[in-house]
Structure formats: structure tokens, C-alpha cells
Amino acid sequence: MKMALQGIRTGAFAVVAWAAIGGLTRADDFTLEPIQVGAPQRIEVFPPAVTLAGVREQMQMVVTGYYADGSVQDLTRAAEFASTNAEVFTLDGSVALPKADGSADLNVTVGGTEASIPVQVANQAAPQGVSFEYGTLAALSKQGCNAGACHGSPSGKGGFRLSLRAFDPELDKLTLIHEDFGRRTNSLEPAESLLLLKPLMKVPHGGGLKLHARDPAYEVIRDWIAEGCQLDPPEQLRVVKLQVYPPSGRLLKRPAHTQQLAILAHYSDGSVRDVTELAVYTSSDEAVASVTEGGLVVGKDRGEAAVIVRYKEFIESSFVTFVRDIEGFAWNNPPTNNYIDEAVDAKLQQLKFLPSDVCTDEEFVRRVYLDVIGILPTVEEVRTYSADTASDKRAKLIDQLLERPEFAKFWTLKWGDLLRLTSKQVGGDGVYKYHRWVERAIAANMPYDQFARELLTASGSSHLNPAANFYRTATDTNDCVETISQVFLGARLQCAKCHNHPFERWTQDNYYGMAAFFNRVQRQNTPKPDETFIWVSNKGEVTQPRTGKQMKPWLPGDGDVEQAEVDDRRVLFADWLTRPDNPFFAKIEANRIWSHLFGRGIVDPPDDFRDSNPPSNAALLESLAADFVKSGFDRKHVIRAILNSRTYQSSFEPNDFNKDDAKYFSHYQPRLLSAEQLLDAICDVTAVPETFGSLPTTTRATQLPAPDLVKHEFLKIFGQPERQTVCQCERSSESNLGMAIQFFNGPLIYNKLRDGNNRFRQLLNQQKQDQEIITELHFAAVNRPPTEKELAATLNHISSKDEQIAQHNAETDTKVAAMNKAVADIRKTFEVKLFDAKLQTITEAIRVDAKTALATEEGKRDEVQKYLVAKLGASLAVSAEEVTAALDEAAQKIVADTATQIAELEKLKQAPGSRRIEALEDVCWALLNTNEFLFQH
Amino acid sequence: MYRISSLLAFSLSFSIAFSAIADEPVSFRKDLAPILLDKCLACHGPKKAEGGLRVDSFERVTKEGDSGSPGFVANDLETSEVFRRISSADESERMPAESDALPADQIALFKRWIEEGAKFDGDNPAADLITIVPAPVHPEPPAAYRYAMPIAAVVFSHDGKELIAGGYHELTVWNPADGTLIRRIKNVGQRTRALSLSPDGTLLAVGCGAPGRLGETRVFDMAKGEVVKVLGTTSDEVLDVAFSPQGDRLAVGAADGTIRVFEIPSGSEQLSITSHSDWVMALAWNADGTKLASGSRDKTAKVFDSKTGELLVTYSGHGEAVKGVAFHPENNDVFSAGTDKKIHRWKISDAAKTAEVAFGGEVFKLSLSGEFLFASSADKSVRQFEANTQKQLRSFAGQQDWAISVAYHAETKRVASGGFDGNVRIWNAEDGAEIASFFAAPGYETVAK
Numbered sequence A: 001m002k003m004a005l006q007g008i009r010t011g012a013f014a015v016v017a018w019a020a021i022g023g024l025t026r027a028d029d030f031t032l033e034p035i036q037v038g039a040p041q042r043i044e045v046f047p048p049a050v051t052l053a054g055v056r057e058q059m060q061m062v063v064t065g066y067y068a069d070g071s072v073q074d075l076t077r078a079a080e081f082a083s084t085n086a087e088v089f090t091l092d093g094s095v096a097l098p099k100a101d102g103s104a105d106l107n108v109t110v111g112g113t114e115a116s117i118p119v120q121v122a123n124q125a126a127p128q129g130v131s132f133e134y135g136t137l138a139a140l141s142k143q144g145c146n147a148g149a150c151h152g153s154p155s156g157k158g159g160f161r162l163s164l165r166a167f168d169p170e171l172d173k174l175t176l177i178h179e180d181f182g183r184r185t186n187s188l189e190p191a192e193s194l195l196l197l198k199p200l201m202k203v204p205h206g207g208g209l210k211l212h213a214r215d216p217a218y219e220v221i222r223d224w225i226a227e228g229c230q231l232d233p234p235e236q237l238r239v240v241k242l243q244v245y246p247p248s249g250r251l252l253k254r255p256a257h258t259q260q261l262a263i264l265a266h267y268s269d270g271s272v273r274d275v276t277e278l279a280v281y282t283s284s285d286e287a288v289a290s291v292t293e294g295g296l297v298v299g300k301d302r303g304e305a306a307v308i309v310r311y312k313e314f315i316e317s318s319f320v321t322f323v324r325d326i327e328g329f330a331w332n333n334p335p336t337n338n339y340i341d342e343a344v345d346a347k348l349q350q351l352k353f354l355p356s357d358v359c360t361d362e363e364f365v366r367r368v369y370l371d372v373i374g375i376l377p378t379v380e381e382v383r384t385y386s387a388d389t390a391s392d393k394r395a396k397l398i399d400q401l402l403e404r405p406e407f408a409k410f411w412t413l414k415w416g417d418l419l420r421l422t423s424k425q426v427g428g429d430g431v432y433k434y435h436r437w438v439e440r441a442i443a444a445n446m447p448y449d450q451f452a453r454e455l456l457t458a459s460g461s462s463h464l465n466p467a468a469n470f471y472r473t474a475t476d477t478n479d480c481v482e483t484i485s486q487v488f489l490g491a492r493l494q495c496a497k498c499h500n501h502p503f504e505r506w507t508q509d510n511y512y513g514m515a516a517f518f519n520r521v522q523r524q525n526t527p528k529p530d531e532t533f534i535w536v537s538n539k540g541e542v543t544q545p546r547t548g549k550q551m552k553p554w555l556p557g558d559g560d561v562e563q564a565e566v567d568d569r570r571v572l573f574a575d576w577l578t579r580p581d582n583p584f585f586a587k588i589e590a591n592r593i594w595s596h597l598f599g600r601g602i603v604d605p606p607d608d609f610r611d612s613n614p615p616s617n618a619a620l621l622e623s624l625a626a627d628f629v630k631s632g633f634d635r636k637h638v639i640r641a642i643l644n645s646r647t648y649q650s651s652f653e654p655n656d657f658n659k660d661d662a663k664y665f666s667h668y669q670p671r672l673l674s675a676e677q678l679l680d681a682i683c684d685v686t687a688v689p690e691t692f693g694s695l696p697t698t699t700r701a702t703q704l705p706a707p708d709l710v711k712h713e714f715l716k717i718f719g720q721p722e723r724q725t726v727c728q729c730e731r732s733s734e735s736n737l738g739m740a741i742q743f744f745n746g747p748l749i750y751n752k753l754r755d756g757n758n759r760f761r762q763l764l765n766q767q768k769q770d771q772e773i774i775t776e777l778h779f780a781a782v783n784r785p786p787t788e789k790e791l792a793a794t795l796n797h798i799s800s801k802d803e804q805i806a807q808h809n810a811e812t813d814t815k816v817a818a819m820n821k822a823v824a825d826i827r828k829t830f831e832v833k834l835f836d837a838k839l840q841t842i843t844e845a846i847r848v849d850a851k852t853a854l855a856t857e858e859g860k861r862d863e864v865q866k867y868l869v870a871k872l873g874a875s876l877a878v879s880a881e882e883v884t885a886a887l888d889e890a891a892q893k894i895v896a897d898t899a900t901q902i903a904e905l906e907k908l909k910q911a912p913g914s915r916r917i918e919a920l921e922d923v924c925w926a927l928l929n930t931n932e933f934l935f936q937h
Numbered sequence B: 001m002y003r004i005s006s007l008l009a010f011s012l013s014f015s016i017a018f019s020a021i022a023d024e025p026v027s028f029r030k031d032l033a034p035i036l037l038d039k040c041l042a043c044h045g046p047k048k049a050e051g052g053l054r055v056d057s058f059e060r061v062t063k064e065g066d067s068g069s070p071g072f073v074a075n076d077l078e079t080s081e082v083f084r085r086i087s088s089a090d091e092s093e094r095m096p097a098e099s100d101a102l103p104a105d106q107i108a109l110f111k112r113w114i115e116e117g118a119k120f121d122g123d124n125p126a127a128d129l130i131t132i133v134p135a136p137v138h139p140e141p142p143a144a145y146r147y148a149m150p151i152a153a154v155v156f157s158h159d160g161k162e163l164i165a166g167g168y169h170e171l172t173v174w175n176p177a178d179g180t181l182i183r184r185i186k187n188v189g190q191r192t193r194a195l196s197l198s199p200d201g202t203l204l205a206v207g208c209g210a211p212g213r214l215g216e217t218r219v220f221d222m223a224k225g226e227v228v229k230v231l232g233t234t235s236d237e238v239l240d241v242a243f244s245p246q247g248d249r250l251a252v253g254a255a256d257g258t259i260r261v262f263e264i265p266s267g268s269e270q271l272s273i274t275s276h277s278d279w280v281m282a283l284a285w286n287a288d289g290t291k292l293a294s295g296s297r298d299k300t301a302k303v304f305d306s307k308t309g310e311l312l313v314t315y316s317g318h319g320e321a322v323k324g325v326a327f328h329p330e331n332n333d334v335f336s337a338g339t340d341k342k343i344h345r346w347k348i349s350d351a352a353k354t355a356e357v358a359f360g361g362e363v364f365k366l367s368l369s370g371e372f373l374f375a376s377s378a379d380k381s382v383r384q385f386e387a388n389t390q391k392q393l394r395s396f397a398g399q400q401d402w403a404i405s406v407a408y409h410a411e412t413k414r415v416a417s418g419g420f421d422g423n424v425r426i427w428n429a430e431d432g433a434e435i436a437s438f439f440a441a442p443g444y445e446t447v448a449k
Helices: A002-021 A132-142 A169-182 A216-226 A339-351 A361-372 A379-387 A393-402 A405-418 A428-443 A448-456 A466-473 A477-488 A508-515 A569-577 A585-598 A618-630 A635-644 A675-686 A713-717 A737-745 A747-754 A759-765 A770-782 A788-837 A839-847 A858-877 A880-908 A916-928 B003-008 B028-040 B081-086 B104-115 B444-448
Strands: A042-046 A050-052 A062-066 A072-074 A080-083 A089-092 A095-098 A102-110 A113-121 A239-245 A250-253 A258-260 A262-267 A272-274 A280-283 A289-291 A296-299 A303-311 A314-323 A521-525 A532-536 B154-156 B163-166 B171-174 B181-185 B191-197 B203-210 B214-221 B226-234 B238-243 B249-254 B259-263 B269-273 B280-285 B291-296 B301-305 B311-315 B322-327 B333-338 B342-347 B353-358 B363-369 B372-377 B382-386 B391-396 B403-409 B414-419 B423-428 B434-439
Touching: A042 A102, A042 A113, A050 A095, A062 A102, A072 A250, A072 A258, A080 A089, A089 A102, A132 A169, A132 A216, A239 A303, A239 A314, A250 A258, A262 A303, A280 A289, A289 A303, A296 A303, A296 A314, A314 A339, A339 A618, A339 A635, A361 A379, A361 A393, A361 A635, A379 A770, A393 A635, A405 A428, A428 A466, A448 A466, A448 A477, A448 A569, A448 A585, A466 A521, A466 A532, A477 A508, A477 A585, A585 A618, A585 A635, A618 A635, A675 A713, A675 A747, A675 A770, A675 A916, A713 A737, A737 A747, A747 A916, A759 A770, A759 A916, A770 A788, A770 A916, A788 A880, A788 A916, B028 B104, B081 B104, B154 B191, B154 B403, B154 B414, B163 B191, B163 B203, B163 B414, B163 B423, B203 B238, B203 B249, B214 B238, B214 B249, B226 B249, B226 B259, B249 B280, B249 B291, B259 B291, B280 B333, B280 B363, B291 B333, B301 B333, B333 B363, B342 B363, B363 B403, B382 B403, B382 B414, B434 B444
Parallel strands: A050 A113, A250 A314, B191 B238, B238 B280, B280 B322, B322 B363
Antiparallel strands: A042 A062, A062 A072, A080 A102, A089 A095, A102 A113, A239 A262, A258 A296, A262 A272, A280 A303, A289 A296, A303 A314, A521 A532, B154 B163, B163 B171, B171 B181, B191 B203, B203 B214, B214 B226, B238 B249, B249 B259, B259 B269, B280 B291, B291 B301, B291 B322, B301 B311, B322 B333, B333 B342, B342 B353, B363 B372, B372 B382, B372 B403, B382 B391, B403 B414, B414 B423, B423 B434
16 A cells, blocks of 8 residues: 555656756757748837846847737847947847946847837946855756756765755755865866766766756856855845746747747845846646747747746746647637637637537437436436437436436545545544545535535544544645645645745745644544544644744745634634635636546646646636636536536537647547446446445445445456545556456456346347347447447347357267267277277276176277287286276277267257357447447547 | 966866877877777766767777777777767767867877777776876966865874875975975875875875866875875775875775775785775774774775775664774774764674764764874864773864864874865864964965955
8 A cells, every 4th residue: 555655656756857857958959930020010128128237147138029910929039139339238149248337228120110228237347246046056957957856856866965946055055065075166177166077078977968068057157166156145135026028928820939038036125137048947838839948938839838937946937829820720600508618719719729519419418427427327318318309408417417316426436536535544434424424515515615614624523523534534734734735725735845846836834834724633533443533732833844943824825824823723724715716726626627527627637736737728717716606616506517518518529620639628538437437337238236345235336435445356457546645646547458358358347248137138038139139238338329330230240140050060060970980990999099098097997807898899809808918917917807898998988988078069069049149248248348338428 | 267277277187188209109098098088988988878888998998889880990990980980070970979079189099099900008908997097297286276175184294393284286284383384295186185194104195186087096205295106096086095004005995985905115906895885985994904994975884804805894873974984992993973973983893883972063084093083073173082982082173164184193282174164273182272273275365365
């Protein structure tokens, strides 16, 4: 169990590490389209005024063109920049560099349009040292030295350890300056420093080439060393804000596909510095866009990407949308059922994807049953629905399903995964009580804010208040922080336990600040089995392990909670969490519901909200969340809205204009049924239910309270989670060989196909005709009648069995004839054969002193007998009579054995029509192996 | 800003500028091995073997890489893959990758050597290149230090009238009475990490090197200040050197994890112990020279039989790098110290810990002198202990940065310590009074002011 948990955690870590070690991306890695400047109405130069107050300052300029048709493009690459006084400042491409104190103008010309920007240069006579934190450590981050897979790993690499993404400057100071007698730096000959020689590969470096002398980071690190490896003075100005230009929302249309970024660090004194060169860039979707080390965003395909910009502990992002003309594309104004379709369509239209048509009634009925109640519609339900001619029958069906008891049971399974409902965690009794509590909450449609509050603030006996089991599954304060943040805030916070989150704004302080809400929870076992009493102490504080600081309770967005001396700090947290304007709460759940219904979240994975993992349709998520809040956190309301949307009811079949789309919901994405759905579906198709240990026989797989109550091989193979983590990723959707084997010839399916009382045997017993049985099986498995082609092929398969029977019988006859001939041959020549082959039998038979024997083929027998007597008589002291008897017996046995074999072969001969049942097993097997059955579609 | 750098020019330890005299055959050791080490080893060595080719020994560089062709084949320029790649006109395959091509005169050397039969002029074709290239003549030290270097090693002369400290490409010799500079000993590796004076005071062993590039032990004639021998060249720093109490052997510990024992005065290698899996950072002999103790970054301290090299005991109690070792005067126990901020005393018989002394920072090399044990620490203190009982006798204060080295002169009762900031302090061990304090970096104080 522990191992599995490790595996999941390590797996997640590995992904992060991989993302971190990708080398720097350079502009010449891409083929850039030339900029078609055209005739911009106006140009805008950023920043509108430049101050360069130090010899190390510079400024990345960004020029944007605005056009008559409303379009916008980045003209930085095409613009001409000129200084009115090269003694004050000069230009290197689009970067302004200071020369001497004074002021001058920067003139920009592009597309016949001009602009002029004032430039102030100051402090050029004074030295400006490299800042340890904002220069050196930023440079090391830029080159990836302190990435998780490299020297930023907890034990470092090759004896050289840096803090992950420079979150701990104290440690880095020690490592870079003092450790091993200053071996890594050489202030007398800075270029000879090991810190530079290694990444330059001038001396062997396990990490390979990570730095070039032309990289800005090289100069920063070299100069810092040359200046004597100075630490930042206490009065060092702090960066308080990172600004990314342009901010989110830029839309570029091919041929425009690049965007130069300018990254400004705002300091505590209000000054601003350009850190474009040292900021670290990542793209949320490398298929859509990449970012070069110099901050040039390069669009590759249509879609949206969030560019994540990191500088020291600051992380900001900017969304950029890339579109292009698609030949033959014309928006067809599809009908919209509600606000969901409007939001989806707006995105599709922008990116030039065309939504698929609405799915058929047969597809819909299957889809909505599986999504709402987890099980297939019965044959009768499909027929009744198909026969219904009402125009609102889909909406009616949705309403009916949402009121069925199976709805609550099925959605309890989903929450059971998140709440880690297992008998191991909450005990054999506890698991039923907790499960029932969740099921009742869902059945009663308990508002989600109340649901969260009851879990988070649960106290008392876990028997009397089963919600208190929440604090049995979250076994300690850290577990609480990680569980609550992942389930309710959609943030994977585990990283921040030991260091600032490498890709997110969550810091180690935040982690322990959140912990301060939950560290007073006490868990006490009572004398009753399986009962824990949860209560809250009135004291106890959290200490940040790295800084040793006592933490105040901290709320994302709100900051430290000053008035925290209350009876139960959890209430403060729950109050904040369930506030209608909480930026996380409603969105996370709305997105989770969406992901349950589409197999993919608008943010995906659905429990991994972060800037670097933006929603594929932010407006859609906003409006869903707003609707959810407005409805009073009514989960059924949101589910109903989604199910009634045209988007949900889209066909899974793509068209020419959306086949490349996998994330904007232009068509329904088929997905493998979950383990439990699949098992229930197999049971329903074969009409052979599965029983789970001592649970009531009516219990379905989708209604199991916990995976560890009854271990089920089939469920495990198909990805049933053990519920060891709160991660939705624990439910695996990966396909594997075990799955294929289960469906090819696994015991579960085999036994159900062979079951004497299964669906088609019952139908046979009812004297149904083949065609009727086949139709029934199709309705049961794929919720539609067979097509003509399917029907013909299936009937043909059944009739082909008779041909097989005839062939089989003929083959049997041939075998029998051969065996009869063999017996005859033995009889003719048995003296030789017997002597050679059956000597052992004979001598043994002799010893048992056979007294009587039947004679066959008198004459020859005498000869054998004579020979045997001569050969054996002396040595074995047997009489001629005894040999005779033994011989007879042996021969008889052979003849008798052969006769038995022949009789058995004859028995295997089949009567015409006798293999119909086998043919039907084949048909049912084949249906269960179709993608149409295996997939939700 | 880089006046000193330009003065020192390119201080790569191997001087690769000189080229072979035209009528002498090209020497692999002298002419080519330094080029291979400088330009090729980073990608074609033990850490990375791009294309399946390694150049860290003659044997390896003449073996086939992934290309199927050997690096060099006598009299065959076409099949000599290394030659083909360094002389290729196609930038995508020319070596060194992503760098400028080798200068034409260097390529010509390779060509001539292949045409002359690609002969190996060393003793052992399997030997690491670094061990067969001729010992370099090191560059001049800075005339005046712009920055003071950490003083990782100090030692008193036999008579106590001189204190020798490690410098940059030099040793500086000071008057311990007043901190005045007496002389400068040149032709030393970039940084000195260890100093050991022979028992008779005539020889000075210097463990030095350039981080990540070179390590060597230079034995100097103390009186003349000239190099007598260069021993045990490796590819990374030598971290400790220790003459045996009898003066007949010299033990060397290096960043390659190896302990080497050389016979003195011949300089022949007697032992090579590869028991440690990481840097060997400290060495100590027992009184009769039969045992050798070591401390390593592999978090262990070990004791070996100094004749056979047999491992007698491993002590893992620190759980962190071990940076100092010393034998207890009775020779049954060992003191070891390191990053765990403690001195441990433990038994050689069973590695059982019997005592420990805590510091406020990591503890560096230990120095045993008669009945006293000295230690220096990152907590800036230098401490004197009664070696028999590890009772602290005195703590010498004054260092403003980590105290990273310590030496004691018994007759004059002087304690000297080098600091990370380049400062050297000398105290009177009898009363703890500071005698002198100076930066062991000629010209530094003037430059800095």
C-alpha cells in the first residue's frame, strides 16, 4: 500500500522534473514568419517612458500595431529604433542600453508610423554591483541549474546542492560562496570559476552544456564573482511585483504569430527594472506556443497558451490566443440551448472549429444514463425512450435520471474517491456510515457550501457524525492542508511542504499558514470499535520549519488572519472557503462536475488549478461557476444545465473542421467506461449479476462503498483506485494489456457467457428466434438494434456452425476408422508388437498369475507363446500357461481401450443445430468487445 | 575591472601554447594529451562519453567509438575518426561541438603524429591522460591580490620562525611574530588545500590544484623554495597531504576518492586505496606509522593498514561529510569531525563512539600535536583540547569568518589559523593572546583600501 502511494507521488514529481530540465529555447530554433506590417492605424510603444538608472540597466521595448479591422499585432521585430543621442543611450535591436547620464528620445518607426519615447539615463558614473538574489540566483534559475532534476533536488547533484528555484537564498549563499573553501568561485580570475566552467562544459559536467558565454546569465554570474561574490546588503531594495507586458488577452492571427514580451520588476521604492533576459519562461501548451529564452512567444498552432513568467519567487502569466484562417471554414451559427453553448461556441468560432452535430437519441440515452446514474439503460428503457415523440424528451429524461436513487449512489462513488473512503482508513463500520452520509447529502442535493462546511468543521463521534471521518482520513495537519487544498482549492500543495512550489505561487509560508487552521484538530479513539472522537484544542501553533517562524493562519488572496483566537479556526477557513466570491471554491466543483460529464475538465487535470495549467475556456468556467453560486451551490442544477446543453449532446463524430480539437469541446470525446461502469454493464448485458462478498446482492459495482471491502480483480485491472490519495489521477484511465486479456478470454466474461441462466439462454429457453435474440443483445449492449449488415453477419455466423458440425463429424468418422484399422492390425501382428511394446505389461501380468485367458488367432499365439516361454521361462520361472494368459490379457486391454476411445469420439459427434448456443456466446462476446460497448460515446 | 585576469592571462594549468619543434617527433604526452584534456575530455570522458568515445587514456582514444572507427589509426588519416572530426569542414560534425575549431597548428600536430606512426610515448597506455602529461609550470601569482583567497592550509616551519600559508598559485611565508611577509614560493597549483612539513623540516608537501581540472602534490625544498617532485596528478583537487611521523612516506587524499601513499624521497607510489566513494578530505598517521586514518565526503571515516592498504574499520557515525581526522595519542581511538558540527571519538577495534564534542558550525581538519588536539570551525572558533580526555583547554577568538585551517608549533607555543576571508591569526597558546593578524594576500590590504 505504501509503495503504491509512493509510486503516485513520485510519478507526479517526475513529471514536474521533466518539465523543468528542458533546455533553453532560442529564437533560431524556430522558423519565424516575416511580419506583414501593413498599415497600422497607430502604434503603441511599451514602456511609454524609459528610465535607465544604473550601468546594468536596460529596457526591452515592445511595439504594437493597431489596425482598422480591430486586429492587433506585435511589430517589435519589424520596427526601427533610433536614439536621438547615442551618447546618452544606444540600442541593441529593440533593447535600449544606457551610456551616460542625460535624457534623449527613442524614435520608433514602422509601417509609416512613428512614435517617440523619452529616455532618462542616470547613475552611469556610479558602480552598480550584481545583486546576489536578483542577479546571480535569477541567472542560475534561468539556466535551470537549480531545477528539481538537477542541483535543486533535495540532495543536489555531484555534491553541489542549490535550493529548488532559489527559494532559500541562505542555503545558496552557503553553497555558492563558502562550501568547500570557495571552490566554485574564483574572484581573481572569474572566468576560471567552476560555477561557469562546468555548465560551459569546459570541465566535465554531468548535466552537460547548460550555459554559453553569450547568454546574459553568463555575464551576470561572472560579474558577481568578479565583484567578490557580494551578498545583498540589508538595505537591498526588494522586488514587490512582476509585470508582464502584454497582459493576458492578446490575440494574434496568422501570419502574425510572435509576441515579444517585456518583463518588469517593480521594486519597493517604486523603481522599475527590465528583467526580460533573466526571467524564466514556460508555455502551458507547447503544441500551441513556445517561448524563447529572450521572451519571444512563438505561436505554432491555433489555440490558447498561457505563458508563465517566473523571476525569483514571482510568477505571472499572460494568455495569448493564436488563430488563423482555415480554408473553407464558415461559422454555421449552430443552435444554442443555454449559456454553456454560447461560451463554447464563442471559443470555437474564435479558433475556427465547427461544432459537431447533435448526437442521435440512441447515443444520447446511453450517454446520459452512464453519466448520470452510471449504468446502461435497460432494453425496455431504450425502447420506451425511442418510442417517445415529445420534443422535450431529452430534458425530461435528464430530470428523471437526476431523481433516481442510483444518481446519488453513483456520484457518491466519485466523492468516495476524493474523500478516501476505505475501511482501512475509517474502519469497517465507519466506511458504511460515512458512505451513507455522503449518499444522503447527494440524494438530498445538499448545497455544496453546506457539504464542504459540514466536512471541514466536523467534530464529535465519527459514529454519530460520520462527516467527522474527514479528519480520520486526513490523519495529521499536513494531510489536512494537502487534502483540503487539493479537493476544495484545486491546488496540489505537497511541494510547498518542503519548498516553494516550483511552478506556482504557493510558497512554503502559505502551506504552513494554511496548516494553522487545522493543527488544533485532535483525534481520539474511543473504547468503541472504529469510533474516533474529533475535537478542537484551543491552543497550538504552527512553526515554519525552514525559517522557524510561528505562522498566522493564512488565506489565499486574503493573507494572514489577524483575529484568529476563536474557538475553532476551521470555521474561519470554512467561512472564507464558501464565500460566494471565493475565487476557487465554486470553480473547482463546477469544473469537477464538467470533467465527470466530459471526461476532461475545462481545467484539466481537474484538481490541478494553476497559472501554468489554464482553463481551455475561461469564460465558460466563469459562467458555470457563477451559475453554480447563483443557484445556491446546487450541484444538480449545474449538472442539469450541462446535460441540457448542445455541447454535451454533441455527436462524438468529428467533422473536417474540428477533428484536431481535443480540448475546446467541439465534439464529444469518447472515453473508456470506468472500471465499475464496465463491470455493471457486463452484468447487465449478460443478465448475470455480480455479488460482492456479503454486501446485498443488489449492490452494483458503481455503488460499492469502498474498494477494500471486497477486492475485485476485474475492477483493479480497469483502474479502480485504492483511494490512498485525494488525487483524481489515482483513478487510472490508461489502458493496459491486462484489460485486453480480460476481454479476450478473462474468467469474468467467460463465466458470464457460460452461465446457464444468462440473457441469451433465457431467450433460447423462451423459444426466441435467432434474429430476436440478436436484436435483444444489441439493445442490451449498445442500446440500439443491429444494423442489417450486423444482423446478416451474425445470422451467418450461427448457421455456419452447422457446417462446422458436419465437418467435425466427418473428421470424427475418419479418426474412428483409423482406430479400428489399428486394432485389426494389432490383432494380426500382436505377437511382434506385444513383445516389443508391452513386454513390461506381459511380465507383470505373468507375475499376477493369470489363470484364464481367451485365445485369439490361435496359430500365431502359439508361436509367441513358444518364443516367450523360451525367452522368459528360464529366467522368470514361468510356465507356458502363464505366458499365454498374460499375453491374452494384454492384447485384450489394448483392444478394449481403443473401443472406449472410439465410443468417446462417437459421442462428440454433434447433431445439426446443437451449436447455436455456442454461436450466441460468440455474438455476445463480440458485442462486449466492440468499442461501442467499451466506450462512453 | 579585469586587470588581474589579463595579467595572468589564461591560467589553464596545462600550458598548451608551446608546440613541438619541427624536427622532433610529435609527443603524445606533451603535445596532444593536453589538447585532448582541455578540449575533448568534458564530453568524451568518464562523466559523458558522447558517441561512445572517451579520450581519458591513450588506450581509449585509439579504441572504436560508436562510429566504428578508432579515434586514431597509425598512418591512416582517413580512418582516424578523431582527426577526421577535428579537421572536418562540415560544421555539423566538426569537433569540438558547438565551439570554434581547433587552431590550425594543433590540427597539424595531430596530422604529423598520425603520419609518424601514432606512437604512444608513455609507460602505460591505460593510464589517465592527466597522469601522463608533464607537470606544468604554474603561472605567476598576482603581484597584488585584489581579493584575499580562503586560507585552507597553514603550517609552521620547523623552527617556528616562519608560517607558510596557501595563496593563489603560490605559498606565502610570514613572520609569525609580526605578520610581515618573508618570502613567496611560486610554481604552485591554483589553490592550496593542504600543507605538510616533513618531520625533519626540510620538505614541504603541498596539496594543490584547480577545482575540477587538476590536482597534484608538489614537494618543495623548504630552504630553496623549489619543486623537488610532483606526485599523484589527478583531474580534481588534492585535499590533504600528510608525511608519516617517520618521514619515509607521504599520504595524499584527493577528490578522485583515492588515497595514495608515496615513498619518500624516491616518490614512488606504494599504495593506492580506493575504498572511499567520494572525496578524501582528511588524512592522519598514527604515531608509529602503521595505520592511516581518512575522512571523506562519502560520510565515513576509515582506518587502513598503511603497509598493505587493508581496510581495518569504517566509522559511519557522522552521517555527513567527514573533514578532519586525528589519532588519539594512545592510538586505540580516532577523532573525526565534519559537517555534523561535531568531533567524534571512536574505537578502532569496533567503531564504537565513546565521546563527542559539539561546535556551532562544521569542523574542518583536526591537528594533533603531542598532548594537544586542535580544531577549527565554521563557528569562527579555533579550539585547543587535551587530546587524552578531549577536554577543551582554550578557544581562540578573533576570526571574523569561518576558521578553516589550524596549525600549532609546540616549541614556541603558537597557534595559527587561516580564515575563509583570507585572514590569518596567530595566538599565544599559553594565554590565548593574539600575537598577529594579517591577510595572507600580498598587496590585498592596500588594494582593498
